[in-house]
Amino acid sequence: MTVVRGARERARDEVTAAIKDEARRRLAAEGAARLSLRAVARELGMVSSALYRYFPSRDELLTALIIDAYDAVGKAAERALAEHAGAPPVVRWTAVCRAVRGWALAHPHEYALIHGSPVPGYSAPRATVRPASRVGLALIAVVVDAHASGLLRTSDAPAPRAVLRDAERLRERLDVRLPAPVLAAAVAAWAQLFGLVGFEVFGQFEQVIDARDAFFDHAAAQLAHAAGLTDHHRTAADGAGQ
Amino acid sequence: MTVVRGARERARDEVTAAIKDEARRRLAAEGAARLSLRAVARELGMVSSALYRYFPSRDELLTALIIDAYDAVGKAAERALAEHAGAPPVVRWTAVCRAVRGWALAHPHEYALIHGSPVPGYSAPRATVRPASRVGLALIAVVVDAHASGLLRTSDAPAPRAVLRDAERLRERLDVRLPAPVLAAAVAAWAQLFGLVGFEVFGQFEQVIDARDAFFDHAAAQLAHAAGLTDHHRTAADGAGQ
DNA sequence: GTCTATAACGAGATAGAC
DNA sequence: GTCTATCTCGTTATAGAC
Secondary structure, eight states, X not given: OOSSOOHHHHHHHHHHHHHHHHHHHHHHHHOGGGOOHHHHXXXXXXOHHHHTTTOSSHHHHHHHHHHHHHHHHHHHHHHHHHHTTTSOHHHHHHHHHHHHXXXXXXXXXXXXXXXXXXXXXXXOOGGGHHHHTHHHHHHHHHHHHHHHTTOXXXXXXXXXXXXXXXHHHXXXXXXXXXXXXXXXXXXXXXXXXXXXXXXXXXXXXXXXXXXXXXHHHHHHHHHHHHTTBOSSOOOTTTTSOO | OOXXXXXXXXXXXXXXXXXXXXXXXXXXXXXXXXXXXXXXXXXXXXXXXXXXTTOSSHHHHHHHHXXXXXXXXXXXXXXXXXXXXXXXXXXXXXXXXXXXXHHHHHOHHHHHHHHSXXXXXXXXXXXXXXXXXXXXXXXXXXXXXXXHTTOBOOOSSOOOHHHHHHHHHHHHHHTOOOOHHHHHHHHHHHHHHHHHHHHHHTTTTTTTOSOHHHHXXXXXXHHHHHTTBOSSOXXXXXXXXX
């Protein structure tokens, strides 16, 4: 990782970026299933074989786009997290959710690439797994902080044994200091967040919900609650079930 | 709607069904974006122009497949509802959620068609709106029954005014007897359910959750709670916070 | 060494004449 | 309904420019 790079490397990075930009444009126009190296090359005034210097195959180009997209939402989520450092957990949680939604609405086709239908014939490689988890980790970070400051319910309905086993495994892999049931709830909330976002981005709320901003914020706050976050410190009354 | 139909109509229905079946097969193999009338015709040993007697365009065929898919999940949800008539609301809710998930896992490509990435260049016509709401209506039916039998929390965090307006409008359009905040929560839970299902069907839980059945059931029960359903009748202590 | 261009293969889709 | 000529695609081999 040299700081000063030669002109060659810089040129290479520029072409690589131009290819990905054009590919994203094609993605928006035709969808991932129809992404073709030839069309990208044509649009760039290159010849298709030249692209192979930058991406060894169409699938590798797709993979690069997917990783970029995961990194982009992940970054947006992490920024929201950092910008609300010290704020109450529910506020931070909602901020992360908002960031994810904002990114998705601004980049619907890239959102579709990572959270929409799988591309036929394409199978995502291992390298996509870590970027794919960034949003989830940002949400978990909120829960971890809440737990540390006693702003977490830890006594919801008991989770089934099999769920706890998964949560334990996850807990060790992520090296996260959270009770297993809490972690399980956070994972569920993570998935549910993308239900809300997906419905909006993919048009399922058409003629159902008009006030999308308000609806989302409200739902995100309820999600925070489902994940165990509370607005106040624990008292004896908490955890007694409602 | 005649009960006894002529041989001609029966033949027409059979061919229509064969076309849709083959189209579904192509859907699984190539994805909706690449669905072509010609390919369907070829596979059926017909000539493409003959297909136009049954579907005036590729988009109309797509629309038929989409409506079929919505009707199929909707039917599964409604069946689960009927099979658990009289059961406690949380049980009925979970049953509906399970039915949706079961259908989605059994028909991943049709699930992708209705809840995955939009097909580029295709815009869903009005006719898809009603079928698209069947699952949501099944969930709402559970909440309505719970409300009628006093098994519903009605005093969650107050919803923003704009959300309440949407909920009121929805309440009138669906002719459903529910407090607006409850309806809003149900809509959110509806969307969140598809977050859980989508994550599983589209592979986002790979290497995260292994015990998918247990995880889903547990999450669905928590969703029921988020939608306001409770296991027991309301008491004075209810609504005093989480 | 690094890149681009030409040409080609085999597979498939498509448009239109018949 | 059939046939053909013309497209597209991913990918590779090869040759030459910087």
